[in-house]
Amino acid sequence: MTKQPDIAELADAVASGDRRALARAITLVESTKSADQAKAEQLLTALLPRAGASMRLGISGAPGAGKLTFIEAFGKYLTAHGHKVAVLAIDPSSRRSGGSILGDKTRMEQLSRDPNAFIRPSPAGATLGGVARRTRETMLLAEAAGFDVVIVETVGVGQSETAVADMTDLFVLLQSPGGGDDLQGIKRGVMELADILLVTKADGDLIPAANRAAADYRMALHLMRPKHEGMPVKVHTVSSLEGKGIAESWEAMRLFHNSLAKDGRIQRLRADQAKRWFWSEMQTILNEELLAHHALREDVKKLESSVVGGKSLPYAAARTLFRRILAVDAANTTA
Secondary structure, three states, X not given: OOOOXXXXXXXXXXXXXXXXXXXXXXXXXXXXXXXXXXXXXXXXXXXXHHOOOOEEEEEEEOOOOOHHHHHHHHHHHXXXXXXXXXXXXXXXXXXXXXXXXXXXXXXXXXXXXXXXXEEEEEEOOOOOOOXXXXXXXXXXXXXXXXXXXXXXXXXXXXXXXXXXXXXXXXXXXXXXOOHHHHHHHOOXXXXXXXXXXXXXXXXXXXXXXXXXXXXXXXXXXXXXXXXXXXXXXXXXXXXXXOOEOHHHHHHHHXXXXXXXXXXXXXXXXXXXXXHHHHHHHHHXXXXXXXXXXXHHHHHHHHHHHHHHOOOOOHHHHHHHHHHHHHHHHHHHHHO
């Protein structure tokens, strides 16, 4: 039998920067077994004081925008300049196996071999928003392991953008050349999430198209209220294949992050993120406990059937269930 790692030893190994220990820690945190969840909580509690010092970047874009090519070129640039980079690539999940479909790690070969980089593909599973449920915990583990830039790469344009923007410091949106000709077709909500917009593939015959797209985006974004007051969205062109614009993009991210930190906005941003994380976990745990609680399981099924059958309003059924929970809790307290 394989010896189970001691939590204190595993925490020390993660804190020392051991990448294998970090991978084991993430696997433990992602486990749905109740025994593993208790250990994961101990591990995260031990490492929490070491977390929080990284720059947390969300990177997204429509399929074909070149996210992985950019992340690999960007990651290599950062490691070459003394940074340690963790990439949390959230893959769509197979309904049959539950595993990742795209296998992003295999598509970032050079970065995955870099000793100062760590790539972790995680299946989104059934979690709403296109992110893995334990992405936040994984970020904390990567920070505790000494990675000073943590990148969360999303599944694609949609609800996942909002979920990732809610757990990172900066949101970077990638767009392909030609997108500037279709500004009316771009969801305003996605654009409003961006802190930095990068027009990719600015090389060869696409250079003129990339420059036009960048100019169009600057004009469109100028008419929109920025996410952070007094900090308009920066637009740059990049060529991941030729490495052009990578340094300028990083400088824009660094200056943006420094500005947020200087006036305390990073602290307020992360406090707000922690609050949302708390309520998200509350909702998830409540759902799990309801389904696991024998005395309430039948009530849940009956109320659900009543709503589905058009006999009850969802709001009324939910309030009835909540009152039932309070009654069961009161009965257990007095017993």
